[in-house]
Amino acid sequence: MAKVKYIAGKEPHAKEHRMIFRNVDREGWDTSLATYQKEGGYKQLAKALKMEPKAVQEEVKAAGLRGRGGAGFPTGVKWGFVPPNNTKPVYLICNADESEPGTFKDRYIIHQDPHQLIEGLIISAYAVGAHLAYIYIREEFPEGAQILETAIEEARKQKFLGKNVCGTGFELEIYVHRGAGAYICGEETGLIESLEGKRPYPRIKPPYFPAAMGLYLCPTIVNNVESLCHVKHIIDMGADAYGKLGTPRNTGTRILCVSGDVKKPGYYEIQVGKVTMGELINDMCGGMKEGRKLKAVIPGGSSSKILRADEKFTLKQGDKDVEIGIEDIPMDFDSLMACGSMAGSGGVIVIDDSRAISWVLNNLNTFYAHESCGQCTPCREGSAWMKKITDRIVSGNASPEDVDTLESVAYNIDGKTICAFGEACSWPTEAMVAKFRDELIGDTDGKNAKRPVSKETQEAAKNLKSLTT
């Protein structure tokens, strides 16, 4: 294979391992099928089509691939949940809604390497027995939707799609379906409702597990863009070799999306667990901005619980418990979970000592208040209350007791709702109140001058006479 050259300034860091992002910001690369095929594109599809669908599933399971959309659920296991005696059509949906704040990896795959996604999607459809697949793409990627449609058209012309894929008799169509600007469409059952032409109100599980009762109440597999791309590489390398990338139980590579107060924000593809938080921030991202110190990190998308720079965490190493600091946390699913947070969608938001936590939390609470679908009372009312209370705190109109109220609102949402948005919206508040309580209480008196408060927030706080109105 040709040696890869990247656009100046976009070269991978030495600690990176580029697989999914091999062609992103690559010199001379484009989105055409010809370019993709020049380097072996669609060879993995041909290889997979020679295997039994079940064998492809087993390969993905053996590789240990965990979903890159948020929950980190093993992809091969999920595929196995389609009921064995099923007689209905099976659907495959690619979740390209990419809307968790802090996450911006799928954007690059879609815009720069669409055929990688389509090849992964076709292999996955073959593995789960789907003949119709949809790519649910957020509305704010209009160009991405067009790129995908062009790529699908090209693939169809080459018989990688259609009634007789590569002459094997396997039939598959893929269509692109555009969302319309709602975060909740990223939640898989909300997505399915949206794809049925309705408001994206998530469905309750049980009974509506998509693998059994999804689109049109038929078995449906929903996978993230990045997850589907990995499938192609698993077929390429074989489960054993793939499983050697990363660490046991946390295999392969994943793309970390870094934003916030570092010198070099951006995407970094690492072997899962082979890079620590400290290496990511200090080496790969060039460290904190001049004269600034690390205050906290939101490690896996806006919903993941914040980690304090001076916190101590306990991790199991072998049989021993070891105490580590934030910079020693390996960037993988299990370690971040053991530290009380999660790897989530791979969006790492780095916060320095110039930021007030009240301001950070208020920004996120505004997001969740805007995005709650409104079906469940705790989430609809609670997310709005959390925003109102932090509006008051940032604008210096709150009382110290408001911090307790804020916390109790969060705990009254978490675990009491139809979908995981309930946790997503309450975790930031729960974690920030627990870890920065004194700072938040200190902020209630209005004397803290370092808060940049927008006019909108000030207005909102002024108009808020009491919390019950």
Place this chain on the structure above:
Amino acid sequence: MALKVPADLEKEIDKRITHYPESKRSAVLPVLHEVQSHFGYISEDAVVWVAKKLELEPIRVLEVVTFYPGFRQKPVGKHHIRVCRTLSCAMAGSAELMEEFCKKAKIDRSKVSHHDPIAVSEDGQYSIEFAECLAGCGTGPVCMINDDFHEEVGTDKLEEILKNCD
């Protein structure tokens, strides 16, 4: 007044509908996108037209239009600007970006609200609203102008960006 849908638009819409062999209703979003991109917004007549096209009660279409922030029931400016409001962009200065845009494009945002988030300049050239995370957090602040995505939009770049709109 019934909506006047040009033949080529209807052809495109009919093609979109074929993507959903199981259920016409699934085509509500794509058909609304086609209608909005042609007419600029979704009028009451458009709701009725789409409902008829997909053999639905109009309420089934209207409830979709009113839920999704991506659909609007009023015209916007010739150049519609969406500035990302969410955390990473806010850290990179999206509040300042919004203020500068409004100053330069002469837009008054004092009357916007949750249900009416878009402000339009008097001459109808520009309109603006905050959007939530646009999945470009590594290169914030980001914004969209119509279908174009702009990254690292420092306030010093605005003059040029607005000029290039026309």
